[in-house]
Amino acid sequence: MKALLIVDIQNDFCPGGALAVPHGDEVIEPTNALLSEFDCVVQTQDWHPSDHLSFASNHTEKEPYETIEMEYGEQVLWPDHCVQGTTGADFHPDLKTIPSQLIIRKGFRKHIDSYSAFFENDHKTVTGLHGYLQARNVNEIYITGLATDFCVKWTALDARKLGYAVHVVEDAVRGINMNGSVDAAFDEMKTSGVNIVQSKQLRG
């Protein structure tokens, strides 16, 4: 069975948001158009406490987009975003969320960030998504959402490691793009066996 996995289409990642992905709202229409093609639809929601250590504001003399070393490796410091219970953490109002059957929240532990929908950034702590998809006999995943070079990429790479067939819907993802990170993300995903597809190929 195939699943549609919609990554982090939240107000803070769209234009006007605290950590806006350029043209981030352009992923909504192609994502909405794919909903009827899938019997399994899952969304992720970045969901941080306000004292989360991925926020530059929680470190002295650090600015957003600088990096620090965490116990689990390098961490980019972000502007405060997707704080639990705020409008910024809500799904974009134009995204059709009614068909979603599961919402995986991530990044809710203060000391660890979570880009991937499967594992937090230590690459060990599980979110529970893999167990859910296994229980529903999902073996093929189509990914849309934000951002190509962070949460989409890590979700796709982890899905490949877990043995899923993985497709990233190119016209339904957008990236932050720091120093060419979007092109690098597509290269990395292709190398790991991720298929890059267009939404119109999937609409029957």
Ligand SMILES: [Zn+2]
């Ligand atoms: Zn975050």
